[in-house]
Amino acid sequence: MELLEGYRLAYDPPRPGSPNRHRCRPISGWRYRSEPGWLIKRKESTILCVGYQAEGTLGRRMLDGIKSVQIMNHEFDVRARIESMDAFSAHAGKSEILEWLRAFRSFPGQVFLNHGEDRASEALAEAIRSEFGARVSIAKMNQSFSL
Structure with missing residues (x-):
């Protein structure tokens, strides 16, 4: 039920005439920690890793080309396009x-x-x-x- 509800929250299609054609949600701020799995397994999705992704993190592993990930005891094939945007790091260099x-x-x-x-x-x-x-x-x- 958790995954199904998370899917509904993240992927309800926009209402006709809505200016928001695409949904964008931060992985770290999602209501359910399992929600990223639904994005990761969809080839229509793009995961945008914003800022530096430390070694061992899910973001770094996906950028390095991992083929499947485990989130909340569920295995997901990585089918989404994985991109990065390093310009928005919150940490000083x-x-x-x-x-x-x-x-x-x-x-x-x-x-x-x-x-x-x-x-x-x-x-x-x-x-x-x-x-x-x-x-x-x-x-x-x-x-x-x-x-």
Whole structure:
């Protein structure tokens, strides 16, 4: 029932004369977590991954060409067209973070990086060390620090 109701919510055809010919719904904001499965298995659908898709996420796996996905214990063949739009990331990149750090009147004694993939975090840490001579720690899962 959950899948069927989710399908109805996402794919009711527009009413005659409606200016909205196509439905667009964010996967992360759907009423039922199973709804993306209905999009994924339809060849008429396009999944638009907006912003950076981290390793291991459903978005990244689909962009990498995975043929089937499991969502809420249901297996779905990926028949939809998978596209990406990187221009709308909500996270600052290396240059924005370095610019933010340059604005400090008194640079912090220690910088902690706690979000990002390993290679990107290492590159950012090295850039911070190089430019500011700062101590930089890259936090690992469940790691704590005494301040």
